[in-house]
Amino acid sequence: MKLARDTWLIFQRQLQLLLRNPVWVFVGVFQPVMYLLLFAPLLKPALNAPTQAEAYKIFVPGLLVLLAIFGGLFQGFGLIAELRAGVIERSRVTPVSRLALLLGRSLRDVVSLIVQAVIITLLALLFDLRVSLVDLLLAYLMLALIALMTSAVSYGIALKVKSEDALAPLMNTVAQPVLLLSGILLPLTFAPGWLQGIAEWNPFSWAVDGTRALFAGELGDDKVWQGLGIIAILAAAGVFWAARQFARSVR
Amino acid sequence: MIETRGLRKSFRSREGRQTKTVDAVRGVDLKVTEGEIFGFLGPNGAGKTTTLRMLATLIEPDGGEATVAGADLRKDPAEVRRRIGYVAQGGSTWDESTAREELVLHARMYGIGKADAHRRAARALDAFQLTEYADRKCKTYSGGQRRRVEIALGIIHEPQIVFLDEPTSGLDPQSRAHMWEEIRRLRADGMTVFITTHYLEEADALCDRIAIMDHGEVVAEGTPAELKREISGDVVLVGLDAAATAQAARLLDGEPYVNKLESVEEGGLRLYVDEGATAIPQILRRVDTADLGLSSIELHRPSLDDVFLTKTGRSLRES
Numbered sequence: 151m152k153l154a155r156d157t158w159l160i161f162q163r164q165l166q167l168l169l170r171n172p173v174w175v176f177v178g179v180f181q182p183v184m185y186l187l188l189f190a191p192l193l194k195p196a197l198n199a200p201t202q203a204e205a206y207k208i209f210v211p212g213l214l215v216l217l218a219i220f221g222g223l224f225q226g227f228g229l230i231a232e233l234r235a236g237v238i239e240r241s242r243v244t245p246v247s248r249l250a251l252l253l254g255r256s257l258r259d260v261v262s263l264i265v266q267a268v269i270i271t272l273l274a275l276l277f278d279l280r281v282s283l284v285d286l287l288l289a290y291l292m293l294a295l296i297a298l299m300t301s302a303v304s305y306g307i308a309l310k311v312k313s314e315d316a317l318a319p320l321m322n323t324v325a326q327p328v329l330l331l332s333g334i335l336l337p338l339t340f341a342p343g344w345l346q347g348i349a350e351w352n353p354f355s356w357a358v359d360g361t362r363a364l365f366a367g368e369l370g371d372d373k374v375w376q377g378l379g380i381i382a383i384l385a386a387a388g389v390f391w392a393a394r395q396f397a398r399s400v401r
Numbered sequence: 402m403i404e405t406r407g408l409r410k411s412f413r414s415r416e417g418r419q420t421k422t423v424d425a426v427r428g429v430d431l432k433v434t435e436g437e438i439f440g441f442l443g444p445n446g447a448g449k450t451t452t453l454r455m456l457a458t459l460i461e462p463d464g465g466e467a468t469v470a471g472a473d474l475r476k477d478p479a480e481v482r483r484r485i486g487y488v489a490q491g492g493s494t495w496d497e498s499t500a501r502e503e504l505v506l507h508a509r510m511y512g513i514g515k516a517d518a519h520r521r522a523a524r525a526l527d528a529f530q531l532t533e534y535a536d537r538k539c540k541t542y543s544g545g546q547r548r549r550v551e552i553a554l555g556i557i558h559e560p561q562i563v564f565l566d567e568p569t570s571g572l573d574p575q576s577r578a579h580m581w582e583e584i585r586r587l588r589a590d591g592m593t594v595f596i597t598t599h600y601l602e603e604a605d606a607l608c609d610r611i612a613i614m615d616h617g618e619v620v621a622e623g624t625p626a627e628l629k630r631e632i633s634g635d636v637v638l639v640g641l642d643a644a645a646t647a648q649a650a651r652l653l654d655g656e657p658y659v660n661k662l663e664s665v666e667e668g669g670l671r672l673y674v675d676e677g678a679t680a681i682p683q684i685l686r687r688v689d690t691a692d693l694g695l696s697s698i699e700l701h702r703p704s705l706d707d708v709f710l711t712k713t714g715r716s717l718r719e720s
Binding site: 170 | 457458459479485487491493494495496497498507509510511554
């Protein structure tokens with residue numbers, strides 16, 4: 151009860167600050183929109199897809215997962231600014247739940263991601279992408295879990311390193327291989343065996359596969375629950391770890 | 402209100418490849434009584450902030466015990482948090498929020514209901530003369546206004562004790578005088594106030610009792626008057642050039658009215674005497690006969706700096 155109340159309190163505050171400056175939601179969506187408009191048209195011939203719509207069914211889920219991963223991973227920067235302003239320390243002197251300090255922030259990130267995902271989906275609909283509502287909502291659940299995990303991890307790392315200078319290269323180093331090994335831009339079915347073997351160990355590759363299955367309308371596909379399950383477990387672990395960083399002494 | 406026994410904290414810091422352990426606080430015993438303004442006086446790096454952060458549950462002590470506002474610091478930090486307020490040195494407000502938003506949020510983080518939080522925020526804004534700016538963003542405030550918001554945040558839940566870390570550092574003299582008034586008002590409202598400062602005047606004028614801290618240890622504790630009385634008598638500063646200093650020291654060392662004698666680094670002597678008014682003519686006569694070229698002579702009533710000096714061998718103004 152206290153956790154829910156405190157989380158809502160922090161969430162409201164964070165959302166209010168975001169809405170005061172909503173331009174960041176659109177800055178975040180700018181890059182994926184560019185991919186959608188300028189890169190996706192190459193895919194029909196490249197993927198040998200029968201129609202443009204088929205190509206989008208493969209590409210858009212990958213793009214959304216990409217958005218969720220990156221959107222989450224870079225939230226730590228905002229937290230470092232809060233650390234510096236003393237806002238985190240001020241919160242830690244109160245009896246407010248430490249888990250709520252994290253969850254309130256991460257849930258704000260999830261909401262902002264879903265708004266961005268809706269923008270991308272609506273644009274893709276203009277390009278003849280078709281997906282059933284149930285499949286789409288499940289795909290959004292997957293995205294929400296991914297964003298929850300990556301933003302929590304990003305906050306946890308931000309509390310550990312405490313400086314933008316250390317956070318930026320660290321996040322890029324993590325994100326690059328994760329991105330390339332998840333078949334986000336092109337499906338890994340094109341990859342040589344060794345590369346597929348490595349990608350098996352990348353949870354985001356499972357998430358991308360699951361999301362693609364949903365966009366293909368294959369709700370019963372094992373990949374859907376496997377992807378959701380793996381990401382849900384990792385999100386829970388990420389939240390647990392990051393909340394402990396909030397409870398530990400940080401300046 | 403606060404009682405500590407042997408509170409300790411050390412930090413590990415890395416210098417190149419070596420890790421070094423720094424003992425920031427080495428066994429602090431304190432007693433702060435209800436309703437007083439208690440001051441921690443000491444140079445930067447003396448361990449004042451570290452001690453304060455331990456008492457405010459922000460960092461865990463390595464050793465020792467403490468009771469804060471009736472709750473055990475080690476066993477029940479959550480209860481300590483409910484009973485105390487803490488205002489950090491480096492600020493705690495967010496640029497893009499308004500004072501009213503910050504106050505309401507902070508009250509609600511203490512579990513206070515929404516309507517009550519708004520009422521308290523309005524009252525605090527009024528008490529700290531912030532109503533006029535209440536709905537402007539914090540980034541538009543002056544240093545003094547911002548500091549007042551921060552103090553208001555620290556006491557929004559009416560704690561029994563509030564910790565203020567260097568509440569006046571960086572403020573201009575007028576804002577500082579205002580802040581002293583605010584702090585006295587907190588005491589008048591029945592709150593215990595625990596401040597840290599490295600300003601001698603502040604400790605002297607504002608605090609009911611002080612503890613002088615140096616190198617992680619409390620070297621003296623008492624009311625400013627008691628501490629100054631410990632240094633019996635007055636201090637006479639004799640200004641001489643470097644060559645004459647040694648000679649004057651030899652001349653004056655054995656004199657019956659000189660309790661203690663020290664050389665001042667830039668030349669000259671510091672003499673501790675019982676009674677300045679009777680000692681000065683004798684000192685003058687002695688120095689004059691030797692023709693040592695006296696450049697100045699000053700009489701000082703002992704200050705807290707003299708207390709610091711006798712306890713640590715250094716002047717607080719220099720360190």
